[in-house]
Amino acid sequence: MSRTISKVAFIGLGVMGYPMAGHLARAGLEVRVYNRTSARAQAWSDEHGGSHHPTPAAAADGADLVMMCVGNDDDVRQVTLGNDGVLSRLAAGSLLIDHTTASATLAEELDQACRDHGVGFIDAPVSGGQQGAENGALTIMCGGQEEDFGAARPVLEHYGRAVTLMGPAGSGQLTKMVNQICIAGLVQGLAEGLHFAEQAGLDQHRVIDVISKGAAGSWQMENRHATMIDDHYQHGFAVDWMRKDLDICLTQARELEAQLPVTALVDQFYADIQSMGGGRWDTSSLLKRLRRNSNT
Known part of the structure; x- marks a missing residue:
């Protein structure tokens, strides 16, 4: 059965949701938004022309498709299953998409x-x-039914450059866990490499210019090395959110009896950064921890 999607709702207008919803409005869709801080929803509507609403349910009323991008499992449950949650208003045949990084158990629920x-x-x-949200170049890892994915994909492609169905419900979240596990090890490796270069008296920028062209190259190296060298971390993906994600990964790993020794270690390094007052620093602040420890 084909579905026509013209009216959508977006729940959660944080640093990711705000530009994602903006892409939908620019694509000509009728967009209804909700945000816990109503002033931000008002600002979005002023900028993009969509309508803002006092509850998730009100925003979802009459929508063909609802997207959510909120904080954690509890937030998702509240905006979905609560008294004013979107499921209280969504009509049969509509779609709900959760962009929140949450547990696979919640996805199945x-x-x-x-x-x-x-x-x-x-x-x-x-x-x-x-950056990916603002540029409409996100990687989107999906779990669900083929028919639902087929209907949603053209909408998701307004802000996703790679939109892939990974399997049934929960598969998107499991794939995101793999993503975060890989990033944790990569960022720690980059931090250690830059720290080593600094201690050895090498020109760190020149080192990166050389090794980024070989097997050591990565997105993190290309996009984070300069700010790391400059000790600048007031940007990017916050340590607090990374710890939330890694907790999801480690909890799932215990259920699967999968071994994640490096991930568990890097999670503790991020706990150190939180104790330094860096909960809102970018995840690349792992280098700051190494610098601090070498000076004590």
């Missing part, structure tokens, strides 16, 4: 709740950060 309401569900966490 929401999938069942949506089925009970005759609503399609896709868990669709994203990677690419604020």
Whole structure:
């Protein structure tokens, strides 16, 4: 059954959701938004012309598709299953997409709740950060049914450059966990490499210019080395959020009996950064921790 999607709702207008919803408005869709801080929803509407609403349910009323991008599992449950949650208003045959990085267990829970309401569900966490959201170049990892994915994909492509169905509900979240596990090790390796170069008296920028052209190259190296060298971390993906994500990864790993020794270690390094007052620093602040420890 084909679905026509013209009216959408976006729940959560943080650093990711705000530009993502903006891409939908620029694509000509009718966009209804909700944000816990109403002033931000008002600002979005002033900028993009969509309508803002006092509750998730009000924003979802009459929508063909609802997207969410909020903080954690509890936030998702509140805006979805609460008294003013979107499922109280979504009509049968509509779609719900969760862009929040959350647990696979929650995705399965929401999938069942949506089925009970005759609503399609896709868990669709994203990677690419604020820059990717603003540029409409996110990687979107999806879990759900083929038919629902087929209907949602053209809409998701307004802000996603790679939109992939990974399997049934929960598969998107599991894939995002793999993403975060890989990033944790990469950033720690980059931090250690830059720290070593600094201690050895090398020109760090020149070192990166050379090794980034070989097997050591990565997105993190290309996009974070300069700010790391300059000791600048007031940007990017916050340590607090990375610890939230790694907790999800480590909890899932215990259930799967998967071994994540490096991930667990880097998680503790991020705890050190939080104790330094760096909870809102970018995840690349792992270098700051090494610098501090070498000076004590």
